[in-house]
Amino acid sequence: MQLLNFIKSQTNLPSKGIENTIQLLNEDCTIPFISRYRKELTGNLDEVQIGEIVKYKTQFEELEKRKDTILKALEEQKVLTDELKQKIDVTTDLTTLEDIYLPYKKKRKTKAETARKNGLEPLAKMIMSQRVNDLEYTASKYITNEVETEDAAIEGARFIIAEWINERTDIRNNIRYQLERFATINTKVVKTKENDEKAQKFRDYFDWSESLNRCPSHRFLAILRAEKEGFIRVKIEIDNERALEKMEDRIIRSNNDCSKQLKLAIQDAYKRLLFPALSNEILNTSKEKADEGAIKVFAKNLQQLLLGAPLGEKTILAIDPGFRTGCKVVCLNAQGGLVYNETIYPHAPKNDSIGAMKKINSLVDAYKIEAIAIGNGTASRETEQLIRKMRFNKDVEVFVVSEAGASIYSASKIARDEFPNYDVTVRGSVSIGRRLADPLAELVKIDAKSIGVGQYQHDVDQTKLKNSLDAVVESCVNSVGVNINTASVSLLSYVSGIGSKLAENIVNYRNENGAFTSRNDIKKVPRLGNKAYEQGAGFLRIKNAKNPLDDSAVHPESYNIVAKMAKDEKCTVSDLIGNKELLQKIELQKYCTQTIGLPTLKDIISELEKPGLDPREKAKVFTFNQNIRTISDLHEGQLLPGIVNNITNFGCFVDIGIKESGLIHVSNLSDKFVSDVTEIVSLHQQVIVKVLEIDIARKRIQLSLKKS
Structure with a gap:
């Protein structure tokens, strides 16, 4: 099957859009770039649809890679026939592929393999044919030094038959169907752990049973965690008698000695080979589905968190509250730079609230503070109440800010590099203040799964989680845009086409040569080639640039179109920006080219109406009920x-x-x-x-x- 057909069968997206998207991906274009600046080629596919194409493209490539490995193995064994090759070629899922390969897979030493070496395969074939009338006499012909009795010969033949049954795709699929439809997940507490304090949060699952296909992802992951920690035992069960009957219906066609042995072989195959393997398979499949559900929740939460309302460029006093160790206070300038830090002790055991209030008041005046950010951890409510009692000489907004992940950042290499002369407590306070100013710019510095906005993030597939969260961060960063003259390495590394190494080069160039004054200057950054510039330029903003388009989402490749629009309207590009009435009059059709059509032109007009508009809301003050403390x-x-x-x-x-x-x-x-x-x-x-x-x-x- 071809890649295009495979993706189309999975997504139902238009062929042309899929084909062009694959081409762009093969040219190392990123999802944000493709969805924003290549709409004509993709047929206006959005980020989610392009993400689906990426997902199934990867899935197809992994499938093809596995097919190549299997075909090579079969050729080496000299068992590859045209029919078998055709069967493998048309397979579209990994499970079916592995079932096809199962009979030829090199096995470790098995009972069936030993029986074959003892020459019992012909006897197995005769039993399987169900035409032998005197089985004991027939078995006696296979007695050797290794096979001492007729019973031993028949038992060995049964092991071979059990393996054949295990390798039958129809039987495997029938048991899979029963597991998918009728399996129950059952749990029992480990008696020695029943009173363990840590086990109590899993108390609901000490004796639990429900249909596996109706078990929600959060409950399934909780059960698996309880099992992993040794508090419960988990079993998957189906109606074994029903499963065996269905197997017998497919195999047994007689009523003689052979059929009795086949019945025993079926029971052996089911109990020893089929059910253990396929019940594990359904557990793994259920885990994958649960992971997918949990990762989706986490990704959606992370997106909302990253696109949380920023306060903007304000002078901020940030407090990391504490009791015994005091409250760490920092003052940040409008660009988030640290200008002052100190520790105050308003709470027990020192209770110097008057001294703390005087100090806060003097800092607010000295550094022209516009907002106060208080971390929501220990002593947060007490600190908030202290601050709200104060009267300042100017309006100062007070915010409570989530500390989730702040300790991870403050102990990280990123934080040490930013503040080599300050300890973790100061760095943590800075992070709290910067989160208020711009949550996105600050939170990208923290490993996303440490932020704590999801369920069982440490139990899901970590590679899939990382890929999903990285995609969310990349999408958020590029949807907002990045000020290249103030952004950190962490933030720049998520810009389309940039990555961590080029982000470092950009910051180093900025430190050595001063602020970028135009998007063209970006090309001077070492190792930043034409491809990286093409992918990233539209998402990098330059404030107060000579060309106002440099502070917009209009891509440099479209500057000439905007210039032509301005010329036709007998005005400058600056005159066009923000002039909604004039922009609405422009006839877009006459600016269409072979590569740029109406979707891109409409985006350009929208951007010119409100250039560089931050899609996020502004931060709002919120007050908890002051009478509720515990x-x-x-x-x-x-x-x-x-x-x-x-x-x-x-x-x-x-x-x-x-x-x-x-x-x-x-x-x-x-x-x-x-x-x-x-x-x-x-x-x-x-x-x-x-x-x-x-x-x-x-x-x-x-x-x-x-x-x-």
Whole structure:
């Protein structure tokens, strides 16, 4: 099967779009570049559709690679026939391919292999034919030094038959079908671990049973984690009698001694070979599906987090709160540069709240602070209450900022390189302040799975998780655009076509030669060739450039079109920018060329109307209920303000201003049925929730968004 047909059969996308996208991918074009600047070639495919093409292209290439390996092995064994080759060539999935190869696969020493060496394969064939009337007499002819009795001969023949049955594709597929449709997943607690404190969070699965195909991804992953940690045992079960009957119906055609031996061979094949292998296969398949579901949730959460509302270029005082070790305070300039740091001790045991307030007041005045960012960890509420009691000489907005992953950043090489003369506490405070100014620019410095916005991210396939999250970060960075004169190496490395090495070269060039003044200057960066420039230029912004298009998403390859538009309208390019009335009058048809059509021209007009517009909302101040400080302050029926801080398949978690986040189960999200949590809530959404249930012992809070 050809790559184009394979992808089309999986996606139903237009052939021409698939074909051209494959060509662009083979030319090392990135997904953001293709979706933004090659719409005419792809037929206006979006990032998700192009991502699907990439996925199935990779899948096809892996399949073809495996086919080549198998064909080579079969040629070496001299068993490759035209029929077998044809069978392999037309196969479109890995499972079927492996089933075809199974009879020829080199096996470690097996009972069947030993029986073959003892010359029992002819006897196995005779039993399989079911035409032998006196089986004991026939078996006696195969007695040797290695096979001492008729029973031993028959047993050896059964081992060979069991292997043949195991290798039959129709039988394997029938058991697969039963496992897919009727399998149950059953769990039992390991008795010696029943009272283990760590096991209690898995208490629901100490004695659990449900249909495997109806087990949701979060529950399946929780069960596997409990098994991995040794608290429970997991079994997959189907109706064994039914499975054996279906096998017998396919094999047994007589009622003699042969049929009795075949029945024994079928039981042996099922119990020893088929069920262990295929139940593991269904478990792996279920794990892959669960991983896929969890990764999708994580990716969607990460996208919302990265595209969280930035405060923008403001002077910020950031506080990493603490009790005994004090609150680490830093002052950042509008570009996020560290200009001052100190530790204050407003809380126990020192309780120097007056001294702390004086210090904060003086810093706000001295550094013309416009906003205060407070980390949401230990002592966050106490610090927030202290700050909100203060009266400043100017308007200062106060924000509580998520610290998730800040400690990972502060101990990282990136942080050490940025702040070699400061310790982890100062770096952590800087990260909190910068997150308020621009969440995207700061969060790209942290390993995405450490941010903590998903479910069971450490249990899923780590390669697939990394690929998915990298794609999300790349998409977010390029959708927003990057100021090349202020961006960090981490941020630049996600720009289309750039990567980590070129990002370092850009920053080094900037440090040595000063700010870039035009997009053309980017070409001077060492090792940044024409391809990288083509892929990345449209996503790199240059503020206050001589050519205003350098601070827009208009690609340099289209500058001449904009210049022609301006000339035709008898004005300058600058006159066009922001002039919606004039732009709407332009007849786009006359600017179409062989390579640039209406989709790109419409994008250009949209960009000229609002050049370099940040698609993100602006950060808004939020205040928790000041009377709620611990879980003990809660009571059923309370209405509380909160912020959605995590989304899973089974609901969402809400920060209500205390250490424990509350859960809104999917059934309590709306008065209507909810199939997708993200249809109702988004990450960092501000909500009013109702307290349904409080379990202080287990530190669990049940919340509701229902109006009734």
